[in-house]
Amino acid sequence: MLTLYHAPMSRSTTVIALLHALDALDQVRIVPVSIPRQDGSGGHDPANPHPEGKVPYLSDGADFVHERSAVFAYLCERFPKPGFAPQPGEPLRGQFLTWLSYYQGVMEPVLVGQVAGVTHPAFHATFRDTGAMIARLSGVLSRQPYMLGETVTAVDLLLQSPFAWFPQLCPEDTAIRDWVERTAAHPSLAFAMEYDAALLPREAT
Known part of the structure; x- marks a missing residue:
């Protein structure tokens, strides 16, 4: 099962919105983690496999994806929704x-x-x-x-x-x-x- 490592109110919040829009929330395990914040709060979470301790980080078995644009492309292809993300071979x-x-x-x-x-x-x-x-x-x-x-x-x-x-x-x-x-x-x-x-x-x- 896909696993998303997510910190609230961070760059990965947009990925939560994407999963909701793709009707895929029930197909991805979401693991909340802490991250270093600009105000000095938070910190590197040992549960987070991202090499710099950031989010989003998406694991898919032995494979993984991080960087938001790559995560978006990966999820939109994995969970295609007509009209919401053009698939390979489609216009746009x-x-x-x-x-x-x-x-x-x-x-x-x-x-x-x-x-x-x-x-x-x-x-x-x-x-x-x-x-x-x-x-x-x-x-x-x-x-x-x-x-x-x-x-x-x-x-x-x-x-x-x-x-x-x-x-x-x-x-x-x-x-x-x-x-x-x-x-x-x-x-x-x-x-x-x-x-x-x-x-x-x-x-x-």
Whole structure:
């Protein structure tokens, strides 16, 4: 059975939402673990097999997956849901994989760099700058309500997550802000927050 190592109110919260959206929660064992937090709380949990003590970490027998975009791709292929994640050979599969990789390889580094005040030319040449990232998202979302078209997909759950968690990072762009609001209304995101709220007292003990 698949096992997800998960810390409440962390990057893996979006994976809980994904499993709910895929109707796959009953097919994955969820193991709550602690992680080092930016405020100094938490710490490396010996029960967590992730090599850096982070989450999400997904084990599948002798195999494993970590890094959120890879976990998303793996779960969406393992538990296909029509219209929610294009499968191999289906239309928009390339865009689906591109946006998952764009999140991990561009969006998150750029947003962390923005918070950290990184302005080095080599950083921007490699990962893009905030303006380029905003223009890329807005260019898509000004034409359609979601990243892959007219309906919400797994891509939207992942890409909107930093703006939902940290509203101060959301740009003053109407297309992006409206998309974040639309995606935030997805019931699986509300479920994930309620799921984590129930876990937090356990993590504190």
